Amino acid sequence: MDNLHETQDNRSLTSRVFKYVRLGIIEGRYKSGDYLIETRLANELGVSRTPVREALRQLELEDLVECIPNRGVVVKGISSEDIDDIYTIRLQLEGLAAYWASQRIKQTQLNRLEEIIELMELYTRRNDSTNLARLDTEFHEIIFTAANSRSLKHILVWLHQNIQYARQSSLMSPSRTPKSFEEHKLIFTALEAGEADLAKTYMEKHITAAHSHPEE
Amino acid sequence: MDNLHETQDNRSLTSRVFKYVRLGIIEGRYKSGDYLIETRLANELGVSRTPVREALRQLELEDLVECIPNRGVVVKGISSEDIDDIYTIRLQLEGLAAYWASQRIKQTQLNRLEEIIELMELYTRRNDSTNLARLDTEFHEIIFTAANSRSLKHILVWLHQNIQYARQSSLMSPSRTPKSFEEHKLIFTALEAGEADLAKTYMEKHITAAHSHPEE
């Protein structure tokens, strides 16, 4: 019963279980209100209860499930209202990240951003949404990292993960990709020039646009 | 060897261990770079390794420790730069929380806020920092809750917990308390009147002032 067709990232069973259940919640396989039974999950994945418990305790801190003492863990999930809120929160925080990044970003990070921009242009022409989504994630992650704030990065990574859910549903819609590409380019230019306020403004516009058209 | 002089909140050993280690990191007993040995902690607390492991895995997600596979978990701690960043992030997010709260707050929550304001006045006159700190936490938490956004509340609770560390150090300094009291009152008035922009502005001023003078 190996539902776990993972690659090589077998760091530990705990993290495998964590990702598996997380994906299950994000994809809606486990719905809000469902009880997650430890032994059932353990059998499903062919592992013991120990790593399952550790993973569930982590998911509790991610706020994706609620652990009720001596009762079990119940799925909380992410509603569309949550997604809306997350975009508003991102609006505040990614603006801040871009602002800080423009002051603290290193040359190597700028180089990688430039590479990403070039690749994005290519994949936009080819309508390759899968690769575009991957590059988009990396683009934003470089900016989180360049902002050089542990707390901010921690929050933004969490928000991005939660939002994957919304992305998943509308991935292949290519209507907005050319516009999105231009937005990324503007952000990059501002970062390169060290224009903090401009970087912030462009990032905010990008998030807002992405919220209205979540396809990329 | 029962270093755990807890009250009644013995929901589970895992959460007891979690709070114990968390406090240890916040108080500086476990310093950045220290390795946390599972068996050592287990003996220290008179429990088995199972709840210790679960607690450590949770602390990893809180970003207070780093789990290195097959090596152990190392303390990350919170630097003063982190604290500065957190205040800036709170500036963005508590403003948003106050904004949303002013539109969504319920009468019972407003009543409780009014009670808190009255109590704060009392304790400010008495210079009772301990109770003031408690009320301050509740004041902000009511606003998080009233904002009615799961994600926002989750982030702000996390930020507040991280910042307790900075508060701990300078608790008894009463110089700012009268001013802080006035700020809380202004926020409350704006919330009561449903003035979203005003609530946001007052909250931002309050956070900024608290950052310069973290005693309350």
Added chain:
DNA sequence: TACATTAAAGTTGTATACATGTTCTTCTTG
């Protein structure tokens, strides 16, 4: 002495066993 090899101690990763608490079924009783 310096260095590689190997044994040993220590630590983490995982599974299992048992204790405790909860839920559901069934049987009794009014």
Added chain:
DNA sequence: CAAGAAGAACATGTATACAACTTTAATGTA
């Protein structure tokens, strides 16, 4: 038949046992 009690089935909470991996100490050799 309804309501409640007893017990079985089930799930979680915790401890322990064992396997795998890492680091350290020890041993042997050039």
